[in-house]
Amino acid sequence: MGDYPSRSENATAGDLGVTASRTRAAGSGVSPSSYDEPPIGGGGALPKKARFSMESGFRGLSVSAGAMVLVIIVAIAIFLISKAAPAIGKDTENFLTYKQWFPNEADPKFGIAALAFGTLLTSVIALIVAVPISLGIALFLSHYAPKRLATPLGFIIDLLAAVPSVVFGLWGRDVFQQPVADFSEWLNKYFSWIPIFGGDGPYGQSIMLGGLVLAIMVLPIVTSLSREVFQQTPGMNEEAALALGATKWEMVRTAVLPYGKPGVIASVMLGLGRALGETIALALTLGLVFNISFNLIEVGGNSVAANIATTFGEANETGRGALIASGLVLFAITLVVNMGARAIIYRRREFRDSAA
Amino acid sequence: MAKRIEASNVSSYYGNFKAIDSISMTVEPKTITALIGPSGCGKSTFLRSINRMHEVLPGARIEGRLTIDDQNIYDPDVDVTAVRRLIGMVFQRPNPFPTMSIYENVVAGLKLNGVKKKSVLDDAAEQSLKAANLWNEVKDRLNRPGAGLSGGQQQRLCIARTIAVEPQVVLMDEPCSALDPISTLAIEDLMFKLKDRFTIIIVTHNMQQAARVSDKTGFFSIDKTGDPGRLIEYDDTQKIFSNPSEKKTEDYITGRFG
Secondary structure (H helix, E strand, O other): OOHHHHHHHHHHHHHHHHHHHHHHHHHHHHOHHHOOOOOOOOOOOOOOOOOOOHHHHHHHHHHHHHHHHHHHHHHHHHHHHHHHHHHHHHOOOOOOOOOOEEOOOOOOEEOOHHHHHHHHHHHHHHHHHHHHHHHHHHHHHHHHOOHHHHHHHHHHHHHHHOOOHHHHHHHHHHHHHHHHHHHHHHHHHHHOOOHHHOOOOOEOOEHHHHHHHHHHHHHHHHHHHHHHHHHOOOHHHHHHHHHOOOOHHHHHHHHHHHHHHHHHHHHHHHHHHHHHHOOHHHHHHOOOOOOOOOOOOEEOOOOHHHHHHHHOOOOOHHHHHHHHHHHHHHHHHHHHHHHHHHHHHHHOHHHHHHHO | OOOOEEEEEEEEEEOOEEEEEEEEEEEOOOOEEEEEOOOOOOHHHHHHHHOOOHHHOOOEEEEEEEEEOOEEOOOOOOOHHHHHHHEEEEOOOOOOOOOOEHHHHHHHHHHHOOOOOHHHHHHHHHHHHHHOOOHHHHOOOOOOEHHHOOHHHHHHHHHHHHHHOOOOEEEEEOOOOOOOHHHHHHHHHHHHHHOOOOEEEEEOOOHHHHHHHOOEEEEEEOOOOOOOEEEEEEEEHHHHHHOOOOHHHHHHHOOOOO
């Protein structure tokens, strides 16, 4: 019993000794005292600034990393334009308005109109379906569910984001197609007076099927990002709302939703990015018909990325150029969408920055 | 409009931890009551029990009886949002809604109560900001973000937001602890002015502040960490600071403890 304290005292003394000697060793490497000048505070000249240091090294590293982004974007743009321009030159129809795709003929005829339309329509449907559900799940997980339930459920949602898109595509084609076709028939029976549910079939590989499969793919991205921002709502703002006599839902509307708005917009844009660029899931679930129609339930629909995937194999040089041109259009669409989102977020920047 | 608050044997818990033990006190209408005491003695817990904000935290519950003009606010039939509208609260750190303008912040509570008419809202915003001594400083920039104001202005904005819904009682949880002396003085002046309309209960660590502003003072203390906080003495401020009946109060007031 008696020697425990003394042992621990020794241990402490030993530790201190090690620390002290380490400090001395480290200090002697960089401190000016190893030069002929006296140490700082000794009344001598100040030490010279190091010419090459970690500081300038990291600075160079981060500047070049930043520049790399610009270089990559410019390189992609140059690649797309240089391949696309000759093909568009050979196009005997108007590239922007023609709806068909025959770039491999002797006199190539192709246009982006139907593809761009299909891409946008499936993506918009996906967002219309996915965003309200995602926000509902995100709010449930962040503010309503007990912690024991919220943690595993959030994990499952994140897992959904990790499922490869080809799996979604195969599932959509083989499993989901029949229920959607049956639902389409029902919609057509009772709501055919609404043009988007009109037509006389056949149903199945339609814009609706593609849009719904996309919605499932977009859902985890929007959910998990929105949940993050909702969770970051300052507790004191939630309390302020409650103390004013807000119910839970009113508190969410007053404090949580406005605070999370920029983050939600960003998450929706990321989801839209995934929807616009989605390739294989749409190639498997759409009818791959070159057509501009708002009819959602009849077999049809096509998208830029799905068309590239399905026709690149048998394309000749002009055909490949034409496909690259379509890729350029997709690039432009996503750019415009992203800039639009930035503008929305920027508009109320003053409110966000002063909050930080 | 101001109402009497009566607590009898109020104990508050966080899960199994008893934070305050059997507090009984009566607060008369249109008075300022200061609650003082060392950190962790349950002043804020008691304050939050008065407008049922205590139960917002998971596992928090309360025993005993709390009435406002003889109505039990913990009656199972009572709408908790109505209690909080009746008993407003100003927090330690100024907490204006960051996404809202000055104007929107002030009328946020009214909008929650379903007031939509622009003229009513405009009127209430002006009246509340004037009552909070903030109108002259912000009247030209009502549409600017509320979070862009200085700390003291933000706290007065929060007071304006609280009184805009016309509560009967205003609870203040160390409202000046994040503010400089000049802003603190502005808030204290404001409290004297608001005393004509509201019953005010303020938690403060600043004993000079308690002595300056309050009519009555309650001294809370704990025996040791882990014990529940108790109300040691509750009397006229004059008496507490000049001739307290309890030794513990005297020790705390004179700085020998806490």
